[in-house]
Amino acid sequence: MTDPTIGTLRVNGATLHYEVRGQGPLLLLIPGGAGGAASFDGIADDMAAEYTVATYDPRGMSRSTLDDPEAEQSVAEHADDAFRILERLSPDEPARVFGSSSGAIAALHLLTAHPERVQRLIAHEPPVVEVLPDASEHRGLIARVQATFHTEGLMPAMAVFAAGLKKAGDTTEPKAETKLPPQAAARVERTMANLPYFVGRIVPSFMSYAPAIHQLEALSDRLVLACGQDSRGELPYRPAAFLAEHLGTELRHFPGGHTGLTTHPAEFGERLRRVFRA
Template structure:
């Protein structure tokens, strides 16, 4: 793995840690969940063969610090962080963007707010559950997760969350652990350290987000909605599938499930390259 060039970027209310590899047109990778820039270690070198690949720790996670650690988190502010990185690294040209999970939600907002800065967006399993017909049930899930987190702590809250995301008897965490490559183990401690912030701030702020679907429909020629081929039936799969059908666009299936970029990095990275060039 090639060591990236790292930097610090001051944004509103936070300082972002970012990493850059390669040469060519800019590709911005926006991580999801409790991962940061390191979640792309398995695919960044492959993509850097023909792109300048930028990734970063979302505000409040890993190396990106908040001015106020208690601040509520909003999708629009996270999308503006991504915009600031685009303005820093590709000020004169629109960029390609990939977002995963909560990072894909931020990317969708970036596309609708500043479409002139996004050449093409691949959004992998954005859990924009407010577009679903059973959205009230998912609001109730988020409320249960928060109540459990504050009353019982992190791991009971994660159990409630995993139960709400799953489609069968294995939790999302168990599925992810089944095929993790060795380098993922080195990130486990950092990911665990981010979990309280993720559960307490990101989950309620992002899963209540309502995307501008009319605006997305108008911009759908530069939007690729993607899911894991093993995710069918899971909660994170359903919004992307619904929006792809609504917009009359192909739903692209990537290897693995919700965490396919970690469990199947080579295959995932190759398909992402092809999808960006399509």
């Protein structure tokens, strides 16, 4: 694995940690969930053979520190952070962007707020549940997760959250986790440390975000909506499928499920390259 060039960037209310590898046109990778730049360790080196690959820890995660640790979080501000990174690393050319999960939500806002900076966006399972016909049900889930987090703590809240993401009618216990690659296993400790912030600040803010669908309609030629091939029926799959149908674009399927980037890195990276070339 190649050591990346490390940088820091002052933004409104935070200092971002970012990493750059390779050379060529810029590819910005926006992590989701409780992950940071390290989420992309499994694919960044391979992608760097073709692109200047940049990724970062979102504000409040891992090495990207908040000036006020109690500050409320917003999709617009996280998207502006991505914009600032693009301005620093590719000031003269629009970039390719990939975002996963909550990172894909920030990426959708980036596309609508700064379309001139994005050549193509692949948004993998953005849980923008507000676009769904049963959005009110999912608002109830978010409220239950927050109530459980504040009264019972992190792990009970995560259990409520995980149950709400499962396929409708699926009452089975979670399957045994796919054995993670060594790099991914080593990241678990940092990811666990980010979970309280993710559950308490990111989940309620990001999952109540409603994208500007009329703007996405106008930009649909540079937006690719993607899902895990094993995610069909799960909650994070549904908004991407709904938006692809609404926009009249092809829904692309990637290896694995919601976390296919981690469980199937080689296949995921190859699929990512193919979709960006298409």
